Amino acid sequence: MKPIGNEGPQRLEQSVEIGTLCAFYGGLLTDRQLDALRLHYEEDLSLGEIAEELGVSRQNVHELITRSVQKLRRYEQALGAAQRAEQTAKTLRQALELMDGADAKLEEARALIGQIIRQQEGE
Numbered sequence: 001m002k003p004i005g006n007e008g009p010q011r012l013e014q015s016v017e018i019g020t021l022c023a024f025y026g027g028l029l030t031d032r033q034l035d036a037l038r039l040h041y042e043e044d045l046s047l048g049e050i051a052e053e054l055g056v057s058r059q060n061v062h063e064l065i066t067r068s069v070q071k072l073r074r075y076e077q078a079l080g081a082a083q084r085a086e087q088t089a090k091t092l093r094q095a096l097e098l099m100d101g102a103d104a105k106l107e108e109a110r111a112l113i114g115q116i117i118r119q120q121e122g123e
Contacts, residue, residue, distance in 0.1 A: 014041075015041045015042070018037060018041045018069060018072065019041065019042070020082050021072035021073065021075070021076055021082060022034065022037060022038075022072065023082075024075075024076070024081045024082045024085075025072050025075040025076065025079075025081075028071075028075060029068060029071065029072070032054070032064070033064060033067075033068040033071075034068075035054070036050060036054065036061060036064045036065050036068060037065060037068055037069070039053060040061075040065055047061045047062055047065075050065075088116055088119075088120075091112055091115070091116050092112075092113075092116065094112060095109040095112040095113050095116075096109075098112070
């Protein structure tokens with residue numbers, strides 16, 4: 001039984017979100033916070049299993065994971081690095097699609113790439 005998170009596609013979506021946020025902001029968490037998140041989202045362990053692994057109560061694990069996720073989301077809200085990286089990747093994919101489409105679309109692709117460069121230099 002896993003009270004934190006959802007089953008199926010929503011659970012997967014949340015795992016991807018937390019993994020992405022950890023990639024950007026994991027260095028700002030404690031080792032214990034990272035361990036709890038990794039065990040829950042990557043290893044798919046239950047709260048009870050994590051509690052046993054860490055030598056604490058299930059309630060403590062629940063609070064640790066909840067606070068850690070909230071902290072990651074606050075970092076993203078304040079800094080927006082993950083969202084900017086996602087937008088950059090999306091724009092680059094669009095540029096590549098345009099380049100693959102036809103030579104006539106190269107100018108549009110160049111404009112998109114120039115836009116990304118200007119955004120990155122402006123930050």
